[in-house]
Amino acid sequence: MAYFLQQLINGVTLGSIYGLIAIGYTMVYGIIGMINFAHGDVFMVGAFIALIAFLALTTIGITAVPLALLLVLIIAMVLTAVWGWTVERVAYRPLRESFRLAPLITAIGMSIVLQNFIQIAQGARVKPLQPIVTGGYELFHQGSFSVIVSNIQILIVATTVLVMGAFWLLINRTELGRAQRACEQDRLMAALSGVDVDRTISLTFVLGAGLAAVAGLLYLLYYGVIDFFIGFVVGIKAFTAAVFGGIGSIPGAMLGGLIIGLIETFWSAYFTIEYKDVAAFSMLAIVLIFFPTGLLGRPEVEKV
């Protein structure tokens, strides 16, 4: 029971990170109907920017943890957003009127570019960061096993909830959110009604990348080590989460993230850890094949 509870806590933490990335996939799919294959790598770039920003702040003497965290969060979100914007501008926008699979192919190309760029610029070795947020609370213990919720876990869940809340307001209460939904429904009609479609799509990528940067920072804090390859598998998992939750649905992405995080944690806890990634890929295949509309998605009727 105690073990189960501990895994539940771990799963929710991991799921929060996946959920934040999944939103990027789901928004982009919703608005332009493409799988932004490079999004996982944008998350990876975000994690690297966060790491370097931390080190830079330490070097110039800003060591107060809350202040450093806040600054790093802002820097990572802004700079990663620029990456997201650039990827869209360079690789996807020119292909908007091309055949459907064309942007998927450039997305794969972009993913390769980002991975190898970081590998060249920062080296292939794993990058450790000494723990920044430490400590935690023991909830209770059962025999020799104690259930612990660490401060970093609290920070991750709290940040996710806060960011999600702000994001929710942004999408539902502002002009941008309305423009986004209009583009999702009918891009041509939206353009005719005066929505700047290009700008809306760009902003979607910027927002998605910003959230991915938050996820990157949290991932860095949680695991304490990153490398240039983390984007691939984490991206796949987050994409699975997005589909599972119902692609195009933002609450769905968060829900899917939580479920995928829980599944992964429990799989590793109760089954074999070597096949952890097989579990992730199998989940992806199963979800796509059997639940392509997801939990909160809209069913699609084949148009004849």
Added chain:
Amino acid sequence: MGGANTKSWDRDPILTVEHLSMHFGGITAVDDVSFAVGRKDITALIGPNGAGKTTVFNCITGFYKPTEGMLTLDAKDGPPHFLERLTDYEINADARVARTFQNIRLFPGMTVLENLMVAQHNGLSRASGFSFGAIFGLGRFGLAEKEAIDLARYWLGQVGLLPRADEAAGSLPYGDQRRLEIARAMCTRPRLLCLDEPAAGLNAKESDALNALLQAIRDKEDTAVFLIEHDMSVVMRISDHVIVLDYGKKIADGTPGEVRIDPHVIAAYLGVSDEDGAALEARP
């Protein structure tokens, strides 16, 4: 309807639709519709926008599974086919019901001739030992292909596209594409040909040619024609039997002459005020 047996479509139906209903989520697109399509007739399904015509079509041609109802195709030379039990491709392959689409669906990057060859896929595939046999020289593909080309040539002649046989289908003008789609459907040697708004977008001259083509198919081929049409003048001129849908329900069924004067049809097409509507409802 007292003298039902005097109607050609009731005497010798190729397709009988009984109590067909189709729901999408909470929306009822087709509501308990029954009718028959005569073997030697041109039958038209008409009705205002959103009346459920295309849904009926998609049920008959297997693109939708009807929520309820029976669709029976009487093959005359064999056992009947229950269309609601067949999956999409079997409707054409087994029951031999062919169709065209409202927004033309050709294979735009293939030539006109190739389009017609694809339509004869099943026969050719068997003749070629399911293609993989023919790599090793099995089957009698050469002969079958020659016959297939002859059939394609015949239909290209019928629709006047023989000179354009080697052009890409996607490069043809709109009217030609419509006729090519009919030729392609005919190349599957159908018993029943379903046409979804074949005259849409055609000019008067093309429309006349289409009428002649459809009449020729009815008279010379062993194929019944069933079409959805918006353009009343086309319908009235060539069809033998007209079925009218409105809001998913059948409101009239008869010869063009009968349907033309039916007050429900007039009301549906010209709009109706509440009082008139009430008066119609009150009719016995």
Added chain:
Amino acid sequence: MRLADSGKTLGKKLSSALGDSLLAAIVAFALFSLVLGLRTVDSATGLTLEPRPALLATVVAIVFVGRLALNLFVWQTDYPLTRPFAKLFTSEPFETRDAVTLALAFVLGALGVAAGFLFTETLYGLIGALVLAFIGIGLLRRATVRTFPNLPYTQVFVAGGILFALFFPIVSYALESTFNLGLPLRYWFDLSILILTYVMLGWGLNIVVGLAGLLDLGYVAFYAVGAYTFALLATHFGLGFWICLPIAGAAAALWGIVLGFPVLRLRGDYLAIVTLAFGEIVRIILLNWTEVTGGPNGIAGIPKPTFFGLPFSPFAEGTTFSGFFGIHYDGLHALIFLYYVILVLALMTNLVTLRLRRLPVGRAWEAMREDEIACRSLGINTTVTKLSAFATGAMFGGLAGCFFATRQGFVSPESFTFIESAIILAIVVLGGMGSQLGVAIAAIVMVGGFEALRHTAGLQAIFGEEFDPALYRMLLFGLAMVAIMIWRPRGIVSSRAPTISLGDASAISGDLVRQGR
């Protein structure tokens, strides 16, 4: 914004170009400031940062200058400097200014080549040679097309290519053994075997992606199945290459059906992602199922193919290849034989594909790519049709995998990563989906180009000793994938040849051909 506007004054143009380039430079600065300008390095106390302001400044400056040049000379001008170069490959007449531009480029190229020779500036020499070759080929092409307008150029080109592929090893080997020229034959043969393997893989995947329009991101799984099938059969049961070749093909085809069946209802992009997942699952299982697959260590000791039962070996029980023909043993014999094996396998893939295209199933594949719903309305069982494409493509992947195993003598999961699938897909896409010729050209260019990067020692002279060009290969590969997709989304050969005709059929423009749903 990028439209040439002749009404604009020079000043306006200049200021707008400057503004745009400045913006690009600012974006570049934001992008690269942290991830390129600061490098994380390990030290005794953990990670520390090493600033690289010069590198950052250089990159930002390159972006600024490059963007400015593009703005001024290509985008915001009535006469883009790229036009004469594009004209080289058309039949449009040259204007005076075209000739001047080309002449200037020619002179610059020649200067580069001269610098390369005189001052051993390899990079300049290489770029110069490329420019000269580009202009030379273009001019030659224009001249021949004008003189002999009716030659079937494609056919001549293809026939020439096949003849070259057939005779190149024998002729070069004969030359070498007669005159002792010191040619790097082993390297040439290895490279051509590698290229041919990718040509075959490209042709195999072309059936699935190019003809049937199903985007398969896990093609490497079938390559792996073929390789491991042979490796396991050879090491456990002592079976030879020629017996295992058809078994490997059949096993891969079977896997194609098994993996293909559940995914075929899916839409294009979902199908792509599921196939990627399957590819990764296969690789992870190979990696972890140590008892059978040897895990990360793989399987070694895979035998080489025999020449009709004659092994290539300096000493063996029984007759060897060299012994039977009474010639001196040479390690190159086995390599040349491997070359012909893969050449025959690749040509067979091509012939089968060309034949299938003219048979009902091939036409159904292409029709399915064009419009699946119309296919079903014509009575075509699209599930079976898709499965047949998947299985046929997988079979060729399996055959190539079997060959890969025998050539390496060793297999491990490392050879079957997602990147490998991406490379094969890139070959198909860049070649022009559905075009056999395009795929072959793309395979040669990409694999050859990759290889060229490995051997640019000259670049090290410029960028310093620690510069490792191999590191940049994947980066350049990714960039090329994006750039070519944007520049030519339809690939190198974008037209489609009809499979049947009543009279003279001409190729169909790629703009009409649909790709993917």
